[in-house]
Amino acid sequence: MKSLNQYLKELHEGKHCYENVFKNVSRMILEDPKKVEKITVNGKTTYDFLIFREGTKPVVGMFDLINSFVSYVKDAAENGSSKEMAFVLVGEPGNGKTFFVDKVCELYRDFLSREKTQKFTFRFKNLDPLKTYGRLTTIESQSYEDPVILAMNLSPNQAENKKFLGSFGFSDKQIEEFYGNYRPLGACSNYILEDVKNFTGNDQKKILSDFIDVVPVPIGGVLGTLTGKYQAKDKITSSGADLVGEESVQRLLYLTDSNNPYRYDLRRGVLARVAGGGIHFSDELFKNKTDLVQIYLGVIQNREIELNAFKWPMDTLIVATSNIVEYQKFIENKEQAPIFDRCKIFYVPHNTDYRLQEKLTAIAIGSKTKTTVLGKSLHEDPNLNYALSTSVVLTRLPKDERLNPREMLQLSAGEVAGEKSIATLAEIIEELSKHMKIHERFGHSGIGQRGLGRAIQQFLSLNETQEEECMFAGNAFESTRREIYDNITDKKEQEWYLKVLEVGEGLYKERIKTEIFNAYMNDPEAIRKEVMNYVNMIVVSNDQDGPDKIVRIREGNQEKPLKIDETFINGVEQRLGLNTKETREQHRAQIRAIYARRVTQDPNYCFMDNEKLKKAVTEYRLNTDISGAGSLAGALANPTNEENKKLFDRLFSVMMNKLKYCKTCARKTLEFYCKPDSNK
Numbered sequence: 001m002k003s004l005n006q007y008l009k010e011l012h013e014g015k016h017c018y019e020n021v022f023k024n025v026s027r028m029i030l031e032d033p034k035k036v037e038k039i040t041v042n043g044k045t046t047y048d049f050l051i052f053r054e055g056t057k058p059v060v061g062m063f064d065l066i067n068s069f070v071s072y073v074k075d076a077a078e079n080g081s082s083k084e085m086a087f088v089l090v091g092e093p094g095n096g097k098t099f100f101v102d103k104v105c106e107l108y109r110d111f112l113s114r115e116k117t118q119k120f121t122f123r124f125k126n127l128d129p130l131k132t133y134g135r136l137t138t139i140e141s142q143s144y145e146d147p148v149i150l151a152m153n154l155s156p157n158q159a160e161n162k163k164f165l166g167s168f169g170f171s172d173k174q175i176e177e178f179y180g181n182y183r184p185l186g187a188c189s190n191y192i193l194e195d196v197k198n199f200t201g202n203d204q205k206k207i208l209s210d211f212i213d214v215v216p217v218p219i220g221g222v223l224g225t226l227t228g229k230y231q232a233k234d235k236i237t238s239s240g241a242d243l244v245g246e247e248s249v250q251r252l253l254y255l256t257d258s259n260n261p262y263r264y265d266l267r268r269g270v271l272a273r274v275a276g277g278g279i280h281f282s283d284e285l286f287k288n289k290t291d292l293v294q295i296y297l298g299v300i301q302n303r304e305i306e307l308n309a310f311k312w313p314m315d316t317l318i319v320a321t322s323n324i325v326e327y328q329k330f331i332e333n334k335e336q337a338p339i340f341d342r343c344k345i346f347y348v349p350h351n352t353d354y355r356l357q358e359k360l361t362a363i364a365i366g367s368k369t370k371t372t373v374l375g376k377s378l379h380e381d382p383n384l385n386y387a388l389s390t391s392v393v394l395t396r397l398p399k400d401e402r403l404n405p406r407e408m409l410q411l412s413a414g415e416v417a418g419e420k421s422i423a424t425l426a427e428i429i430e431e432l433s434k435h436m437k438i439h440e441r442f443g444h445s446g447i448g449q450r451g452l453g454r455a456i457q458q459f460l461s462l463n464e465t466q467e468e469e470c471m472f473a474g475n476a477f478e479s480t481r482r483e484i485y486d487n488i489t490d491k492k493e494q495e496w497y498l499k500v501l502e503v504g505e506g507l508y509k510e511r512i513k514t515e516i517f518n519a520y521m522n523d524p525e526a527i528r529k530e531v532m533n534y535v536n537m538i539v540v541s542n543d544q545d546g547p548d549k550i551v552r553i554r555e556g557n558q559e560k561p562l563k564i565d566e567t568f569i570n571g572v573e574q575r576l577g578l579n580t581k582e583t584r585e586q587h588r589a590q591i592r593a594i595y596a597r598r599v600t601q602d603p604n605y606c607f608m609d610n611e612k613l614k615k616a617v618t619e620y621r622l623n624t625d626i627s628g629a630g631s632l633a634g635a636l637a638n639p640t641n642e643e644n645k646k647l648f649d650r651l652f653s654v655m656m657n658k659l660k661y662c663k664t665c666a667r668k669t670l671e672f673y674c675k676p677d678s679n680k
C-alpha cells in the first residue's frame, strides 16, 4: 500500500510502468529478440515466437495463428485499427483454440507478476466522515484503474494535472506519452473523487494523503482479475449482468444518494475485473444469446462498460473463440454485419505436420504411466504414437490430384517426397484458402484432437488391451476406423478418411520392417546407418571408381573406411524403380544436391525423412542379408525348425531389451510382420 505521490515517484524512478494492455502483450512477446526465429512452414517463410514454446504446456505448431495474433497485438499497440477489434479464433472443435488463448493468459499473468510490470490501482479510504456512504468506508476502483489515470484526472483542468505530473520530474515528452494513453475516470471513481473534493474543500494534498491509497491488483486465474474467461451458457439464467454487472441492493441500502454510480456492482460481471489492462477470453462467443453478443460488440468498439448511461472506460484485450458452425450461423443473419468491423477473424486449422502431431498425440495418450482396470501397468507400443499421428493427420489433408496423401503428409512435415515440390503444396493451400466454406480449406476437416482422444479411449477399452496389458499399435487403425464410423456424418468424407487410413496402415507396415531389420542387426540405428552408407557411396563415388573401391568418409568427428558396394547400390536403385542409366544418374545427382544443401547446414541430417529411399534400403537388406535364413518372414513363421526358433528368440529379446517393446507387442509385431500381405 502506498500513496499516489509515492507511486508516481517510483514510476519516475523506473520501478513501474504505465502501458496499455496491447503494449504490454506486445512487449511480452517481442521483448527478447532471441525469442523470435525465422522459419519455413509449408513452403512459406514465417516467424516463430519462442515464448509460446516454453513452459510445461507449450503450444505445438499453430504458426500462422501465432503470427496473426502477434501482428494484431502489435498493430493495436501502435494505435492501429486493431485496437477497436477483438481477436476471434474460428475453427473445428478440438483443434487447440482454447488451449492457445489459455496459454496467452497464463504467459500474461507470469509477465505481470514481475516486479516492474505489476499492475496497480487505487482505492478511496476513510469515507465514514462523509456520512453518505453508510458502512462503506473503503471503496476500490471497480475497474482497476491505473494510478496514472487518476493523476491525469485529479483536476478538470488538464494543464494543472500536467503540472502535477511534472512535479515528479516527468519530462514534457513523457507526459505527452501518458496522455497518448489517456482515459477519463470511471463513473464511480469520478463521483467519489468529487465527493471527497467537496468534503475537503478541494485540498489536493489532504485528498491524496488521507483519502486515497495505491494498491496492487491481485493476479489470479481463479479470481478472474487481469485475465478472465466467460464461457457461453445456453441457459436462460445468463444475462448481461454476467458481463457488465448490475445494481447491488446491498449497496443501495448504504448509499444516501441513490444516484451514486457505485450502486452498480461491476465486479459481479467478468469485464470490470479485466478492465485495468487485462485480457478477457470469451469462449464460444457466438453461442451466447444475441443480447449478450450485442453487449460484447458494444464493449469491443467503445472500450467501455455502460450501465444506465454511466460509463467505465476499459483497457482490455478481448480474445474470443467460436466453432465454425456457430460462426457461420451467426453471420448468415444479415443484421449481424457489424461483427466484421469489430472482429479480426482467424480461421484455425488442425495441425497437419505429423511430426508435431506426435507431441499432441503424446498428450492425448497421456504422459503418466497408464494402468489397466485391474491396476496393472499398461505398456505403450513404441509404434503406437506414430500409427495414430500419421492416421489422423492423413484425414486432415485434402484430396488433390497433384499430390497423393502420402506425399502431402511428408511435405507438410517438411520432409522430402520424391521429386514432388513443396511449392506444389503451397499452391494447393493457396487455392483452397479461397473457398467460401471454411471446412473445405486446408487442414479444416478430418479427425481433430478430440476425435483422436475418443479413438484412444475406444482403444483402451478393448478387451485385448486390458487382458494383455499393452497398447499394441496394430490395433490403432481399428479404433480410428470406429471413430470415423461414429463421428463423421458426411458420407463422402467418411469414404475418403477410410481410404487414407489404409495409407496410414501402409506406413505402419513399412515402419515395422525397419524395426525388424534393426532388431535383426541388433542395432536401433541399423537402418539409419545403411541409408547413410548408400548416400555416402553415392556422394563419393564417380565413374572412374573401379569395383570394390574403398574410400574414407567422415562420420561425426571420425573418419572411417567405406567400401563402395556396387551390388548394394544397384539393388537399392532397382527397388526405387530406377532401371535406366539416365534415371539412376538423375537420382544420384539429386541425392548429391540434397547432401550438399542439408548436410552442410546440419551435420546430423541423415536422409531418414526420405521415405522412399529408406524403404528401398530396408527391403534390399531384408531380402539379401537375411537370405541365409531363407526369408526372414518365412523363418519366423515356421518356428518348428531349431535355427528359426533361435532367430525368433534373438529378435524377440533385442526388441524387448533395446527397442522398448514388451512381450506382447514384440510378439504381435513379429506376427504382424509375418502375415503374408504385410511383406509385399
Ligand SMILES: [Zn+2]
Pocket: 379, 380, 381, 469, 470, 471, 472, 661, 662, 663, 664, 665, 666
Ligand atoms: Zn507392449
